[in-house]
Amino acid sequence: MANFNLKVNGKKSTVTADDDTPLLWVLRDELNLVGTKFGCGIGQCGACTVHVDGVAMRSCSIPASRLEDSEITTIEGLANENLNPVQEAWKELDVPQCGYCQAGQIMTATSFLKQNPNPDNETIRNAMNGNLCRCASYNRIEKAVALAAKKLS
Amino acid sequence: MKNQNKITFSRRNFIRTSALASGGLLIGFNFFTACKEEVIPPVDISKLNFNDFNAFIKIADNGYVTIFSPNPEIGQGVKTSMPMIIAEELDVPWEHVSVEQGALDTKNFQRQVAGGSQSIRFGWDALRQTGATAKQMLVNAAAAKWGVDASTCSASNGIIKNSNGDELGYGDIVNEAAALEIPEDVILKSPKDYRIIGKDAINVDIDKIITGKPLFGLDYKVDGMLYASVLRPPAFGQILESFDASEAKSLPGVIDVITIGEKARNYLNQESFDRSAHWSVRLSETDKVVVIGKTTWDVIKGKNTIKAIWKDKSMTESTELHDKKMNDLLNGKEFNTRRSDGDIKKAFTNADKVIERVYESPFLPHNCMEPMNFFADVTNEKVHLVGPIQTPEAAAKVVASLLNRNLEDVHVDMTRMGGGFGRRLYGDFAYEAAEISDKIKKPIKLISTREDDMTTGIYRPAIKYKIAAAIKNGKISGYHLKEAAINSNMYGLIPHFFPAGAIENYQVDTASYQSNITTGAWRAPYTNFLAFAEQSFFDELADELSIDPVELRLDLLKNVKDGEDSNIQYSAKRMTDTIKLAAEKGNWRKNNNGVHQGFAAYYSHNTHVAEVVDITLKNGKPIIEKVTVAVDCGIVVNPTGAKNQVEGGVLDGIGHAMYGDFSFDNGKPQDVNFNTYRLIRMNETPIVETHFVENELSPTGLGEPGLPPAGGALANAIKAATGQILTKQPFIKSFEDRKTDLNV
Numbered sequence: 001m002a003n004f005n006l007k008v009n010g011k012k013s014t015v016t017a018d019d020d021t022p023l024l025w026v027l028r029d030e031l032n033l034v035g036t037k038f039g040c041g042i043g044q045c046g047a048c049t050v051h052v053d054g055v056a057m058r059s060c061s062i063p064a065s066r067l068e069d070s071e072i073t074t075i076e077g078l079a080n081e082n083l084n085p086v087q088e089a090w091k092e093l094d095v096p097q098c099g100y101c102q103a104g105q106i107m108t109a110t111s112f113l114k115q116n117p118n119p120d121n122e123t124i125r126n127a128m129n130g131n132l133c134r135c136a137s138y139n140r141i142e143k144a145v146a147l148a149a150k151k152l153s
Numbered sequence: 154m155k156n157q158n159k160i161t162f163s164r165r166n167f168i169r170t171s172a173l174a175s176g177g178l179l180i181g182f183n184f185f186t187a188c189k190e191e192v193i194p195p196v197d198i199s200k201l202n203f204n205d206f207n208a209f210i211k212i213a214d215n216g217y218v219t220i221f222s223p224n225p226e227i228g229q230g231v232k233t234s235m236p237m238i239i240a241e242e243l244d245v246p247w248e249h250v251s252v253e254q255g256a257l258d259t260k261n262f263q264r265q266v267a268g269g270s271q272s273i274r275f276g277w278d279a280l281r282q283t284g285a286t287a288k289q290m291l292v293n294a295a296a297a298k299w300g301v302d303a304s305t306c307s308a309s310n311g312i313i314k315n316s317n318g319d320e321l322g323y324g325d326i327v328n329e330a331a332a333l334e335i336p337e338d339v340i341l342k343s344p345k346d347y348r349i350i351g352k353d354a355i356n357v358d359i360d361k362i363i364t365g366k367p368l369f370g371l372d373y374k375v376d377g378m379l380y381a382s383v384l385r386p387p388a389f390g391q392i393l394e395s396f397d398a399s400e401a402k403s404l405p406g407v408i409d410v411i412t413i414g415e416k417a418r419n420y421l422n423q424e425s426f427d428r429s430a431h432w433s434v435r436l437s438e439t440d441k442v443v444v445i446g447k448t449t450w451d452v453i454k455g456k457n458t459i460k461a462i463w464k465d466k467s468m469t470e471s472t473e474l475h476d477k478k479m480n481d482l483l484n485g486k487e488f489n490t491r492r493s494d495g496d497i498k499k500a501f502t503n504a505d506k507v508i509e510r511v512y513e514s515p516f517l518p519h520n521c522m523e524p525m526n527f528f529a530d531v532t533n534e535k536v537h538l539v540g541p542i543q544t545p546e547a548a549a550k551v552v553a554s555l556l557n558r559n560l561e562d563v564h565v566d567m568t569r570m571g572g573g574f575g576r577r578l579y580g581d582f583a584y585e586a587a588e589i590s591d592k593i594k595k596p597i598k599l600i601s602t603r604e605d606d607m608t609t610g611i612y613r614p615a616i617k618y619k620i621a622a623a624i625k626n627g628k629i630s631g632y633h634l635k636e637a638a639i640n641s642n643m644y645g646l647i648p649h650f651f652p653a654g655a656i657e658n659y660q661v662d663t664a665s666y667q668s669n670i671t672t673g674a675w676r677a678p679y680t681n682f683l684a685f686a687e688q689s690f691f692d693e694l695a696d697e698l699s700i701d702p703v704e705l706r707l708d709l710l711k712n713v714k715d716g717e718d719s720n721i722q723y724s725a726k727r728m729t730d731t732i733k734l735a736a737e738k739g740n741w742r743k744n745n746n747g748v749h750q751g752f753a754a755y756y757s758h759n760t761h762v763a764e765v766v767d768i769t770l771k772n773g774k775p776i777i778e779k780v781t782v783a784v785d786c787g788i789v790v791n792p793t794g795a796k797n798q799v800e801g802g803v804l805d806g807i808g809h810a811m812y813g814d815f816s817f818d819n820g821k822p823q824d825v826n827f828n829t830y831r832l833i834r835m836n837e838t839p840i841v842e843t844h845f846v847e848n849e850l851s852p853t854g855l856g857e858p859g860l861p862p863a864g865g866a867l868a869n870a871i872k873a874a875t876g877q878i879l880t881k882q883p884f885i886k887s888f889e890d891r892k893t894d895l896n897v
Contacts, residue, residue: 001405018406018450025450029380034372035365037571038449039522040603044827047522075365087363094355094793097230097801099362100369100522100571129836132827134522134572136804137797138838 004065008033009077017064024048024059027074035075035103039132046131049104050074056111075103078110085151086110089144097135105131109145113152121146167279168286169193169206172331177213178290179331181206182283210239210287216311216324218243218250230794233357235276237790241349242284242342245311245323252357254567273790274759274853285339287330294330295321310348344788344849353793358569370526370541370568371600378528378596379408381589382452384442384459385609388820389670390469392439396461401444406451410459413588414440420555438466443589449600467669469820472515472615475639478666479617482637483511488662491648492720495658500631504623508697512620512686513881516639516815517613517675518822520832523571524606529586530596531556536563537596538583541570548580552587575674579611607830608822612815613675614639618686622694623658629694629709631658634687638665640672647679649720651728651756652687655709670817676805677857680757685810685882688753688865692872702752702869703736723756730846731761731785738844739765739781748778751870753862759853761785761846764803764862766839766870775874777807777839777867785846786853792845795855800841802859808833810864814883831885 003016008031015030022041027033027050036059039047043058050059051073078084083091086109096102105128112127113119119127124145133141168182174196181194183206192205201209201221209221220236236252288308295313296303298321306315313321344350361368386392398410418438444455501507527540536558542548545565553560570577586599601609616638623631632652636643648661675681695702710732713725732754735741742750747769754763767779780803789795812831816823824830868879879887 021450029448034367040827042826090363091359096362098572102362103365125836129834132832136801138835139800139841
């Protein structure tokens with residue numbers, strides 16, 4: 001057990017956890033940020049995707065104790081007063097079915113669009129391939145990423 | 154047609170109203186069963202009781218409407234579409250409607266089930282009548298205030314008008330309306346006047362979903378709650394012999410390590426218990442080790458340090474055994490005949506030619522994205538259960554019995570579910586949570602890891618079909634389908650699905666092997682693989698008869714007279730129209746340069762669906778480009794939600810046909826997580842284009858019926874492109890066997 005400082009969604013907190021505790025469980029169990037979801041625990045499904053210094057990472061597979069100097073953003077920190085353009089696109093196209101994986105999808109898409117502001121469909125499909133949606137709302141996710149790109153440009 | 158039959162209600166028996174203490178009108182109604190005579194809705198909104206009413210509508214002083222719906226939401230969209238139906242007949246702007254998940258139950262539990270794509274179908278008449286009744290009460294109150302006859306007044310968009318040009322908003326008159334008698338005769342709108350039904354309404358939970366608000370079972374927590382992780386036998390057929398938890402107990406975050414199982418055994422040993430419910434066997438035979446800790450990570454880590462010794466209690470089975478057993482069954486004589494028309498024996502004896510195929514499928518885990526979990530807080534006063542479950546009422550009853558408590562003491566609250574697909578019809582995780590909390594007398598959250606979830610499943614059973622057709626004078630004169638399933642599969646009216654009624658000599662037989670591997674309903678239960686087998690077989694029949702596969706189906710449907718056989722639920726007319734629409738929109742085999750197409754059509758869950766799959770070959774590799782879907786589900790309540798269900802169902806069907814595989818070695822599941830268990834991903838998905846048959850028939854469900862035809866349509870397209878006949882799921886294995894690289 002150790003104390004360490006995390007900066008999540010711009011807010012600093014001190015948490016107590018084992019050194020090997022994945023960021024996911026610190027977010028969910030310690031900081032009550034439950035928007036980041038648990039899907040597989042081995043980085044295969046993408047439900048737990050957050051941004052670490054702006055880059056999409058699987059929070060189930062990074063120990064929180066290694067992120068003391070990082071800026072962490074979760075789905076709760078994505079919107080300020082208004083939804084961000086990716087969230088807007090998700091709403092406009094009524095993407096979710098059960099909705100469980102969508103926070104991870106949105107986090108992956110947001111980070112991807114920062115690196116690739118004008119992606120073609122194939123690039124979108126490759127970029128989103130790491131995020132599983134068991135309801136298979138893939139057609140709409142694909143369209144929403146393209147729509148978000150338009151909104152951002 | 155059977156689907157058109159209206160369910161008749163007496164409004165007195167399913168609607169009650171009361172004036173709210175805070176102002177406004179509360180309407181309680183029950184669209185499944187009649188209310189008891191003496192029951193009235195509360196005057197205080199915090200006392201909503203869903204025992205007698207399964208939904209409430211509040212019309213506030215300002216005319217805004219809140220619909221409280223306690224129905225389970227598993228992603229099928231009923232939390233949006235059911236309120237739309239009420240709002241349509243009540244005639245309020247959809248923007249003035251908010252939807253809330255019903256408040257907590259306080260006494261006996263009596264809520265409804267999400268399953269079988271039936272919520273909309275059963276709710277349709279009652280939801281409309283409830284909205285229309287409330288509207289009529291508002292009109293009657295306005296008419297009384299104006300001193301005019303109610304028949305001279307009209308209401309629309311939340312405003313009541315009379316012939317003198319006076320106007321009142323619903324909110325202006327709602328308190329007067331609350332004091333009125335419930336009108337006996339109300340007029341329902343004609344579908345052509347619909348303004349909400351048939352228009353896209355975005356998922357009512359959208360903002361919460363996309364901003365990460367707590368919604369799901371895994372998100373639920375209370376102060377003082379502990380976490381629990383359960384170690385179960387690694388193989389089906391095994392039980393716990395002994396364990397060493399000393400290392401786990403030494404971890405700072407682990408509070409205790411206990412065992413559970415005794416309560417479940419006692420419960421299952423009751424004489425009244427129905428042992429045919431295979432999923433519960435897992436409960437009965439073994440003790441389970443439970444690690445209790447402060448956080449999820451503490452209990453996951455703790456569980457990994459437990460050294461347990463397991464022993465065989467019954468045979469630990471392997472996939473090879475299941476294969477052999479099913480083959481023996483298909484070739485044997487121990488069948489139950491589920492439907493028999495004409496004389497199958499004679500048809501085959503006299504046939505010019507007999508065609509026969511065997512189709513094979515593996516077990517499938519559900520793999521809901523949200524792993525199984527449940528909250529339980531068992532105290533001397535009450536048993537409080539919270540979580541994602543499709544059958545809350547059954548869970549309450551089992552837990553009451555398990556813990557020897559009065560049913561009145563058991564409360565179950567539902568959360569939104571991160572997928573269901575049938576898995577959450579079975580409440581094993583809720584029973585375990587209750588037993589754990591009962592033992593330590595603290596609130597706990599049982600959490601499954603993905604490995605727990607995948608390896609202690611209630612799987613879609615492995616199934617094989619042998620289908621034979623007799624051909625005589627260029628026609629199909631006989632059709633004989635045999636099913637061999639692990640535990641059980643086809644039942645009820647399914648043997649009466651198409652082509653029952655279309656072929657003179659027809660027989661469906663089933664046989665099963667009883668296994669200790671737990672099996673149960675999986676999205677589009679009983680037909681998810683049956684449809685593939687039959688729809689692939691028809692394609693071969695079409696080749697044999699030198700007829701277009703679409704024409705073959707249309708020809709067969711001409712032999713069916715709707716309404717002649719009460720066991721036959723599908724409509725030949727509706728299926729014909731659906732097939733024609735899919736063929737037209739899918740540009741069926743017309744000028745499709747480089748595009749190879751496959752067709753399938755299937756009726757299930759009261760909905761008719763036809764699909765055209767387009768594939769192309771790129772460098773010899775088939776690419777699934779597009780699926781054109783035609784659906785007859787009657788009136789489409791919420792087109793965006795409806796299309797979402799169809800898109801998901803089709804891609805789910807394709808994904809599992811292509812990749813879904815699950816095997817056992819000595820009782821042990823061979824895949825434990827998504828690193829080896831393959832689910833469809835975006836790169837592998839075609840575009841799904843959905844078209845609805847336009848009619849004014851009562852709506853039917855959509856959560857499931859898009860799935861069954863998808864695998865067959867895909868197999869038929871691959872056959873058209875490459876000549877390869879796929880009879881075994883997952884298809885990817887057949888491609889691997891052929892050493893071709895399929896990039897779909």
